[in-house]
Amino acid sequence: xxxxxxxxxxxxxxxxxxxxxxxxxxxxxxxxxxxxxxxxxxxxxxxxxxxxxxxxxxxxxxxxxxxxxxxxxxxxxxxxxxxxxxxxxxxxxxxxxxxxxxxxxxxxxxxx
Amino acid sequence: xxxxxxxxxxxxxxxxxxxxxxxxxxxxxxxxxxxxxxxxxxxxxxxxxxxxxxxxxxxxxxxxxxxxxxxxxxxxxxxxxxxxxxxxxxxxxxxxxxxxxxxxxxxxxxxxxxxxxxxxxxxxxxxxxxx
Numbered sequence: 645x646x647x648x649x650x651x652x653x654x655x656x657x658x659x660x661x662x663x664x665x666x667x668x669x670x671x672x673x674x675x676x677x678x679x680x681x682x683x684x685x686x687x688x689x690x691x692x693x694x695x696x697x698x699x700x701x702x703x704x705x706x707x708x709x710x711x712x713x714x715x716x717x718x719x720x721x722x723x724x725x726x727x728x729x730x731x732x733x734x735x736x737x738x739x740x741x742x743x744x745x746x747x748x749x750x751x752x753x754x755x756x
Numbered sequence: 757x758x759x760x761x762x763x764x765x766x767x768x769x770x771x772x773x774x775x776x777x778x779x780x781x782x783x784x785x786x787x788x789x790x791x792x793x794x795x796x797x798x799x800x801x802x803x804x805x806x807x808x809x810x811x812x813x814x815x816x817x818x819x820x821x822x823x824x825x826x827x828x829x830x831x832x833x834x835x836x837x838x839x840x841x842x843x844x845x846x847x848x849x850x851x852x853x854x855x856x857x858x859x860x861x862x863x864x865x866x867x868x869x870x871x872x873x874x875x876x877x878x879x880x881x882x883x884x885x886x887x
Contacts, residue, residue: 663772663776668769671769672769672772672773673772673773673776673777675776675777675780675795675798676776676780697784697788697791698791698794699798743801744798744801744802745798745801745802745805746805748766748769748770748773748802748806749762749766
């Protein structure tokens with residue numbers, strides 16, 4: 645029927661896999677994704693990696709491997725988000741400055 | 757953008773995000789309860805903004821008074837009383853009553869109907885056997 649079909653018996657994983665794609669990461673939920681700060685104007689922030697645990701208008705808080713939380717401002721950094729299917733997407737922090745619920749309707753056209 | 761109705765793809769993303777947030781809240785409740793309360797708040801923000809009803813499975817999983825995540829057995833108490841489900845939030849002491857009297861009546865009605873139908877069939881069978 646379908647040219648390419650994903651065979652996976654874990655239903656939750658399957659649905660999550662389809663939901664978040666590189667086209668709609670900036671509109672989708674960032675909480676729960678694996679992230680790495682790739683570049684920043686502030687040197688101390690570069691290299692922070694871990695799971696996103698909270699999000700506000702201007703910041704992302706990241707839980708590192710040693711269970712400590714770091715709060716990274718969105719405006720000064722570029723992030724590498726790891727999607728649930730393993731692909732890595734680079735996003736500039738400036739374009740995701742918005743409240744988490746407002747990001748769905750934000751227009752991103754002028755940045756492309 | 758105009759207030760009120762939103763395009764379908766936005767609503768779809770919003771629904772998916774609510775689902776993800778509730779799942780995360782359930783996962784993180786044991787170690788970080790304050791985080792799961794925060795996720796409920798975020799999910800509610802999305803739902804109120806885009807006029808989406810909470811999904812059926814998650815509707816009873818947060819307090820309607822203090823908006824905290826409820827996990828049966830740890831911070832909420834569930835009882836069946838006077839044909840309604842009573843959920844007590846142990847964080848703020850609020851009672852949620854969800855009546856199920858309609859389902860009960862439906863069940864009764866179905867039982868009576870099925871009895872009548874069965875009787876009719878039985879009569880027919882006996883009638884046929886006699887001839």
